[in-house]
Amino acid sequence: MDISAVSRKEVLRYLGYKGTMEIQGAVEDEVEACLELLGQKAEPKHLVRSFPLRLGTEYEIDCGCFCTRSKNLSKNLQECEMVLVFAATLGLGTDYVIQKYNHLQMSRAVILQAAATAMIEEYCDQVCRELKERYEAGEWYLRPRFSPGYGDFPLECQSSLLDGLEAGKRLGIRLTSGCLMMPSKSVTAVMGLSRKPYRCEVKGCEACGKTDCAYRRET
Numbered sequence: 578m579d580i581s582a583v584s585r586k587e588v589l590r591y592l593g594y595k596g597t598m599e600i601q602g603a604v605e606d607e608v609e610a611c612l613e614l615l616g617q618k619a620e621p622k623h624l625v626r627s628f629p630l631r632l633g634t635e636y637e638i639d640c641g642c643f644c645t646r647s648k649n650l651s652k653n654l655q656e657c658e659m660v661l662v663f664a665a666t667l668g669l670g671t672d673y674v675i676q677k678y679n680h681l682q683m684s685r686a687v688i689l690q691a692a693a694t695a696m697i698e699e700y701c702d703q704v705c706r707e708l709k710e711r712y713e714a715g716e717w718y719l720r721p722r723f724s725p726g727y728g729d730f731p732l733e734c735q736s737s738l739l740d741g742l743e744a745g746k747r748l749g750i751r752l753t754s755g756c757l758m759m760p761s762k763s764v765t766a767v768m769g770l771s772r773k774p775y776r777c778e779v780k781g782c783e784a785c786g787k788t789d790c791a792y793r794r795e796t
């Protein structure tokens with residue numbers, strides 16, 4: 578995977594660095610080394626599929642592939658007619674690198690974890706930018722990614738999302754009994770599709786300047 582687009586700022590944020598903290602050159606060098614290692618092992622893949630959406634009373638959501646109740650997601654999906662169900666993964670190679678350094682050098686393993694998280698997010702953003710462009714050409718407008726576990730969207734829906742995409746067979750993503758995904762750097766999400774021309778920020782509502790937006794994702 579091309580690591581040049583991965584936000585170094587995000588890696589440092591996942592490591593707990595705040596804006597005002599001074600970052601030592603050695604940390605920056607280590608971040609580069611970790612991204613290099615991960616870039617060699619990552620095999621990013623994704624799947625996406627559209628489903629019709631029905632929003633009921635009491636925050637009921639029926640997407641065909643899953644049914645749930647979530648106030649936060651219902652608000653985000655208002656005025657949408659369809660949803661895109663999405664899954665992406667970096668593959669098992671990045672997990673093996675992290676596991677190796679868990680035994681060899683814990684300080685590097687911590688940076689690898691942060692770098693791999695920034696890497697899967699960057700990959701998801703790239704795919705979503707392409708989807709946004711493709712759907713906007715057909716006058717469909719994409720809401721930001723909303724993942725199970727975010728706000729009151731139940732984490733248990735992860736299983737239905739993966740089944741709806743056949744992601745086990747096609748991407749090799751499995752769920753542990755605690756609903757964690759393996760490979761660990763995997764993401765599932767839904768994105769509303771609306772005919773209303775709202776040009777959402779791919780990086781999500783937190784990065785969007787429309788603070789009074791009626792669909793703003795809240796947790």
Ligand code: SF4
Binds near residue numbers: 787790
């Ligand atoms: S706040 Fe921005 S990104 Fe979020 S739903 Fe509204 S327009 Fe889209």
